[in-house]
Amino acid sequence: MRNVEIKAKVHDVxxxxxxAEELSGAPCTVIHQDDIFYKVNNGRLKMRNFPDSSAVxxxxxxxxxxxxxxxxxxxxxxxxxxxxxxxxxxxxxxxxLGIRGRVIKERKLYLVGQxxxxxxxxxxxxxxxxxxxxxxxxxxxxxGQAIARDLQIKLDVMDEDLLECAYMDLLERKQ
Numbered sequence: 001m002r003n004v005e006i007k008a009k010v011h012d013v014x015x016x017x018x019x020a021e022e023l024s025g026a027p028c029t030v031i032h033q034d035d036i037f038y039k040v041n042n043g044r045l046k047m048r049n050f051p052d053s054s055a056v057x058x059x060x061x062x063x064x065x066x067x068x069x070x071x072x073x074x075x076x077x078x079x080x081x082x083x084x085x086x087x088x089x090x091x092x093x094x095x096x097l098g099i100r101g102r103v104i105k106e107r108k109l110y111l112v113g114q115x116x117x118x119x120x121x122x123x124x125x126x127x128x129x130x131x132x133x134x135x136x137x138x139x140x141x142x143x144g145q146a147i148a149r150d151l152q153i154k155l156d157v158m159d160e161d162l163l164e165c166a167y168m169d170l171l172e173r174k175q
Contacts, residue, residue, distance in 0.1 A: 001075070002135045004068045004144030006152055008161040010127040013119060019155050020110040020117045028108035028119070037100040037168045038093050044166065045097075047090045054079050055086035064169070066162040068133075068145035103167045115151060122167050125174070129157060 010016055021027055034049040043061030060073035078086035103122060110117040118130040131151055133144040163170070 002070060002072050002144075004131075004133040004135065004141065004148050005062065005071050006068050006129075006131040006148045006157075007163045007166075008129050008152075008157045009163065010119065010129045010157075011161070013121070013127045016129055016155055016157075017108060017119055020108075020112075020119060023112045023151070023154060024110040024117070026111070028110050031107045031109055033103075033105050033107055035103040035105075035168075036090060036094075037103065038097040039100045040097060044168070045093070046103075046168075047086065047093070049086075052080050053083035055083065055090075057086075057089065064164045066159070066164050068131075068148040070141050070144075071132075101168050101171055103171065105167070112151065113147075115147060117151070117155070120167075122171075125167060125170055128163070128167070129155065 017028065032051050035046045036049070037044065037046045043059060045057070045059050048056045048058055055078045057076040057078075058073060060071055062069050062071035078089075105120045105122045108119040110119075114134050114136070116130075116132040116134070118128075118132070120128045120130060122128060131148050133147045133151075135141075135144045
């Protein structure tokens with residue numbers, strides 16, 4: 001699975017949420033996420049936990065650079081009824097790999113075509129916007145980048161606010 005991502009610092013959450021809602025034609029879905037990142041040699045690996053006890057193991061890799069960038073990823077989903085398996089896997093990964101850190105956030109999700117707009121409030125970090133253009137198998141990276149740039153402009157996100165790295169990296173730098 002592939003997507004093109006843009007991440008940026010947000011200075012006016014109310015304004016960006018209003019624009020995102022207008023673009024999507026619907027109110028946001030609020031999602032609470034608690035991500036445990038593991039120490040790995042390549043890419044990133046995290047267990048994303050949700051309040052209903054469901055979880056998803058996410059493996060992804062992308063370059064750390066500003067602007068639209070390609071991310072490839074794999075997901076292993078656990079329903080709430082599988083929460084014991086997710087907890088066991090988390091414990092095993094923690095014992096084998098160790099914990100890199102934890103990112104806790106409230107995410108407002110808006111859908112615009114094939115793009116997920118996230119407005120995130122990250123504990124101990126602040127407010128951010130993330131675009132994820134989910135690429136169709138036949139789409140090129142350049143097509144995804146064009147969609148992301150167009151939405152960046154419509155959302156009034158300035159290039160100087162773009163981030164090169166993940167929330168986990170920002171939290172580590174802060175410590």
